[in-house]
Amino acid sequence: MDYTPKILVVDDEKDLREILQFNLSSEGFEIDVASSAEEALSLSLENYHLILLDVMMGGLSGYKMADILRKEKELDVPIIFLTAKGSENDLLTGFNVGGDDYIVKPFSIKEVVVRIKAVLKRGTMTKKPSTILEVGGLQLDINRKSATIDNEAVKLTRKEFEILALLMKNRGKYISRDEILSRIWSDDVIVTERNVDVNIARLRKKIKEYGAAIKGRSGYGYCFE
Structure with a gap:
């Protein structure tokens, strides 16, 4: 092995x-x-x-x-x-x-x-090989739907996990709020761009020092740098 x-x-x-x-x-x-x-x-x-x-x-x-x-x-x-x-x-x-x-x-x-x-x-x-997204000590396991920082589990909601995975998969690229809404929330749920902002704010706190890597830019959306 x-x-x-x-x-x-x-x-x-x-x-x-x-x-x-x-x-x-x-x-x-x-x-x-x-x-x-x-x-x-x-x-x-x-x-x-x-x-x-x-x-x-x-x-x-x-x-x-x-x-x-x-x-x-x-x-x-x-x-x-x-x-x-x-x-x-x-x-x-x-x-x-x-x-x-x-x-x-x-x-x-x-x-x-x-x-x-x-x-x-x-x-x-x-079993399918595990798909890992990793930046420093922050690690997302897409198959297991788990997040860890320095091997310590981070409890994320489903939406927070999906947002973070989307941003990490597109590192360096700004994703608009509209695109985040369309990808993360199903069409039959009434949500606004405010939902994205609230989830991003909670996500930044939960991933501690890595929260600073999530950049917001008016008119462009969010980016994981």
Whole structure:
């Protein structure tokens, strides 16, 4: 692979987390760990290439976390479940909530590595390559609809994200308010140029120091310089 896969290990067993972190790091992966589904859900999960997820944990189960990722957060990051339960019903449940593979405990590190590589390889063949717009530490992932500044997630509304993507795709070019309205807002919604200005103002605050790169010019519209 021409990149270092970033993997999140989610398991409430401290010893297992440490074993996986040490051995997978030795295999060339970048590993982060979380001791619960709740802790994992507080992270910027769109930044990971794969999640190793224990099924049975205190609090939210791995199945519930996967369900939240797929349905609420709409993230398609690959998930490999880790579990002591390997019945057919358990396997079906894991796949039904969006799992990509299932490893039954106890397992060998070699097996985990092989499974990880297989899922990552399958993902690169079946998923569209991520389209990234990047200026300095500001990064927009068009496919995942996510924004980050220095790898920290920035919460943008759909309109704010679409406006920023439009401006970043056309860096150095002024986009008129009318054009922004026609591209971002559907025809059946009654909006005015004021809506554009309000969204731009909010957007500038949210992207912090990069807000100054959005220039407004009377009669010309807005430009990302």
